[in-house]
Amino acid sequence: MRVNCLNSLTTVLDFKNLYMNPSTGNHATVVTRAVEKYAETPGGLLPLLHEIQASLGYIPKTSVPMIASGMGLSRAEVHGVISFYHDFHDEPRGETTIHLCRAEACQAMGSRLLEKHVKSRLGVDFGGTTKDGRYTLEPVYCLGNCACSPSIRIGDDVHARVDADRFDQLLDMD
Amino acid sequence: MVRVFIPGDTTACALGANEVAAEILRQAQQRGLEVEVIRNGSRGAFWLEPLLEIDSDHGRLAFGQVSVDDVFELFEAGFPRPCEHETYLGKVADIEWLERQDRLTFARAGLTDPTSLEDYKKHGGYKGLKQALKMSPAEIVDEVTRSGLRGRGGAAFPTGIKWNTVLNTPADQKYVAANADEGDSGTFADRLLMEADPYQLIEGMTICAMAVGASQGYIYLRSEYPKALMILEQAINTAREANLLGDDIGASGRDFDIEVRVGAGAYICGEETSMLESLEGKRGLVRFKPPLPAIEGLFGKPTVVNNVLTLGAVSTVLAEGASHYEDYGCGRSRGTLTVQLAGNIRRGGLVEIPFGTSLRTLVEDFGGGTASGRPARAIQVGGPLGAYLPASQWDTPLDYESMSEVGAMLGHGGVVVFDDSVDMLEQARFAMEFCALESCGKCTPCRIGSVRGVELLDKIGIGDERSANMDLLEELCETLDGGSLCAMGGLTPMPVRSAVKYFPEDFERGLEDL
Numbered sequence: 001m002r003v004n005c006l007n008s009l010t011t012v013l014d015f016k017n018l019y020m021n022p023s024t025g026n027h028a029t030v031v032t033r034a035v036e037k038y039a040e041t042p043g044g045l046l047p048l049l050h051e052i053q054a055s056l057g058y059i060p061k062t063s064v065p066m067i068a069s070g071m072g073l074s075r076a077e078v079h080g081v082i083s084f085y086h087d088f089h090d091e092p093r094g095e096t097t098i099h100l101c102r103a104e105a106c107q108a109m110g111s112r113l114l115e116k117h118v119k120s121r122l123g124v125d126f127g128g129t130t131k132d133g134r135y136t137l138e139p140v141y142c143l144g145n146c147a148c149s150p151s152i153r154i155g156d157d158v159h160a161r162v163d164a165d166r167f168d169q170l171l172d173m174d
Numbered sequence: 175m176v177r178v179f180i181p182g183d184t185t186a187c188a189l190g191a192n193e194v195a196a197e198i199l200r201q202a203q204q205r206g207l208e209v210e211v212i213r214n215g216s217r218g219a220f221w222l223e224p225l226l227e228i229d230s231d232h233g234r235l236a237f238g239q240v241s242v243d244d245v246f247e248l249f250e251a252g253f254p255r256p257c258e259h260e261t262y263l264g265k266v267a268d269i270e271w272l273e274r275q276d277r278l279t280f281a282r283a284g285l286t287d288p289t290s291l292e293d294y295k296k297h298g299g300y301k302g303l304k305q306a307l308k309m310s311p312a313e314i315v316d317e318v319t320r321s322g323l324r325g326r327g328g329a330a331f332p333t334g335i336k337w338n339t340v341l342n343t344p345a346d347q348k349y350v351a352a353n354a355d356e357g358d359s360g361t362f363a364d365r366l367l368m369e370a371d372p373y374q375l376i377e378g379m380t381i382c383a384m385a386v387g388a389s390q391g392y393i394y395l396r397s398e399y400p401k402a403l404m405i406l407e408q409a410i411n412t413a414r415e416a417n418l419l420g421d422d423i424g425a426s427g428r429d430f431d432i433e434v435r436v437g438a439g440a441y442i443c444g445e446e447t448s449m450l451e452s453l454e455g456k457r458g459l460v461r462f463k464p465p466l467p468a469i470e471g472l473f474g475k476p477t478v479v480n481n482v483l484t485l486g487a488v489s490t491v492l493a494e495g496a497s498h499y500e501d502y503g504c505g506r507s508r509g510t511l512t513v514q515l516a517g518n519i520r521r522g523g524l525v526e527i528p529f530g531t532s533l534r535t536l537v538e539d540f541g542g543g544t545a546s547g548r549p550a551r552a553i554q555v556g557g558p559l560g561a562y563l564p565a566s567q568w569d570t571p572l573d574y575e576s577m578s579e580v581g582a583m584l585g586h587g588g589v590v591v592f593d594d595s596v597d598m599l600e601q602a603r604f605a606m607e608f609c610a611l612e613s614c615g616k617c618t619p620c621r622i623g624s625v626r627g628v629e630l631l632d633k634i635g636i637g638d639e640r641s642a643n644m645d646l647l648e649e650l651c652e653t654l655d656g657g658s659l660c661a662m663g664g665l666t667p668m669p670v671r672s673a674v675k676y677f678p679e680d681f682e683r684g685l686e687d688l
């Protein structure tokens with residue numbers, strides 16, 4: 001990527017567009033559209049679920065029958081897939097997900113301490129959403145940033161060498 | 175116009191590269207200077223990120239660990255012309271940490287704009303495919319076999335043999351699936367390759383398709399890598415526009431296209447059959463083998479499943495010839511080894527070197543010791559299912575055979591250093607916990623035994639019937655070892671047993687120590 005002015009840099013940096021297709025219309029419209037898009041795709045259930053979750057923030061339980069009939073699957077199959085993968089959720093979530101790396105390279109740099117701090121600062125355990133609805137905290141097992149641990153991901157942005165102070169700073173800036 | 179390079183890589187950005195890039199443009203604008211900022215890939219010297227580079231008559235010059243606050247000073251000192259500043263490192267070519275490596279797969283990383291096809295071709299890209307298109311499928315497979323290339327995903331299976339099986343299995347449809355799940359903690363080589371040199375993966379997959387007769391490829395990418403996704407999508411589109419993907423590639427009469435599929439946060443989906451299930455839109459349950467994926471893989475069709483680095487290396491093998499690649503390495507480990515130095519390490523990053531270098535050389539010479547400055551105590555090699563090795567084992571040469579002789583494995587090349595504050599019982603407990611969390615659920619020892627392992631270690635930790643529980647722990651390891659369908663359950667004993675064997679003192683504390 002080449003940029004020679006600030007405006008074009010911001011477009012380059014705007015990775016969020018990738019996952020976030022701003023939701024238009026109600027849940028049913030989003031689901032119907034996604035089903036139409038992926039009905040013919042071989043093995044299309046995962047991309048379909050990703051798309052629904054990106055638009056709505058979660059995969060409503062009420063959408064399972066529609067997904068099942070559209071994809072030619074049973075409800076149990078669709079439910080089975082949603083529950084198998086850590087990324088998929090069937091309850092509403094906070095606006096932004098904070099992924100805290102719990103894996104070994106981060107442990108070696110103090111992530112266990114950071115985990116305690118993050119949980120108490122946000123007032124939630126893993127899987128929990130802050131009272132103001134802004135953040136959901138999730139564990140993650142490696143973000144590929146292991147040379148500069150501990151790592152956390154806020155939305156789609158990864159941060160390196162995060163200690164308690166840095167975490168507070170990141171939250172204050174967000 | 176002066177060209178300034180600032181990596182767009184995940185780690186570089188995690189250390190502030192975006193902010194530095196923005197500040198450079200701002201300062202340049204204010205001073206009426208024309209600069210072109212190129213978001214290159216990272217060279218993998220992550221400890222030096224954000225690593226800024228500029229062109230000069232003597233080649234590229236580097237500034238290391240640049241922060242936003244440095245930018246104003248840099249401009250005052252004459253930037254973007256060569257200038258004196260505390261971040262100035264001299265010529266990139268002279269940075270010892272990089273200069274001492276043998277970069278084959280990562281030769282272009284950091285040099286180029288990852289999304290530029292022109293850059294890729296200018297630096298030797300697509301030479302391999304051009305060669306391949308002149309050869310018969312069997313000749314391509316033969317070249318790969320002769321190079322001695324073994325899979326880089328963990329199991330180290332000879333790539334040529336796998337391809338040969340797919341080539342010789344008749345079918346109306348075959349697939350190439352790149353395993354970009356990179357689930358092993360402490361590893362980032364696949365990510366770096368995809369973010370810094372994505373066309374190499376695309377080229378390798380295309381060569382593979384030509385060799386085995388596949389017309390569709392998938393890249394199964396973990397969802398933890400959003401930047402890699404963006405870069406891959408862009409590169410695939412560009413390759414399509416240039417007729418390097420799609421119908422009638424380079425007027426060869428052959429078709430091949432690639433789709434990126436994003437995983438959903440399941441470690442087990444890196445196991446090849448689980449990955450195939452996931453690509454089919456199902457739960458990632460591990461399949462029984464046989465049938466091998468090479469015979470009945472994706473949607474029941476013959477499928478090559480290879481790691482990102484394996485497919486990347488194929489481009490080099492075809493471009494430079496099998497013997498060039500084979501010249502690197504030792505014994506039955508041919509080519510280069512990509513080690514990822516991670517955890518508590520001063521100079522972490524990607525080190526590509528010939529097989530056979532020792533852990534000590536890596537961690538002391540390249541790594542510069544621990545980041546904390548305390549003595550290193552344990553090194554975990556090969557991801558979460560790999561062994562923890564104490565100092566007495568650090569002279570073992572890093573190659574597949576030597577590692578297995580000491581009860582360890584190279585895996586995907588992750589090297590995670592811990593200092594002397596590590597509690598090895600905690601680490602063993604984590605291995606069991608991770609197995610419980612990520613088990614696909616098919617085998618009882620893996621699903622239930624791992625939970626039991628956590629409980630046992632908790633008891634041992636408080637000195638509760640220690641010797642009886644230690645015996646039970648070993649029995650449990652035996653059960654996992656023998657009663658697991660795949661290496662998730664089968665290898666979880668490796669970190670656990672190595673912790674017990676090499677660091678027994680951490681399992682001997684009693685109630686009185688608490």
Ligand SMILES: Cc1cc2nc3c(=O)[nH]c(=O)nc-3n(C[C@H](O)[C@H](O)[C@H](O)COP(=O)(O)O)c2cc1C
Binds near residue numbers: 442444445480662
């Ligand atoms: C639990 C488990 C996780 C694995 N994770 C990965 C992974 O993330 N990436 C990968 O390339 N291979 C992974 N593998 C190895 C694959 O099953 C397979 O051997 C590999 O993708 C084959 O490619 P290669 O021959 O090029 O190494 C994993 C294996 C197991 C048992």
Ligand code: SF4
Binds near residue numbers: 613614616664
């Ligand atoms: S060992 Fe574990 S992950 Fe592997 S197949 Fe059995 S239950 Fe699944």
Ligand code: FES
Binds near residue numbers: 107
């Ligand atoms: S182990 Fe935390 S980023 Fe890899």
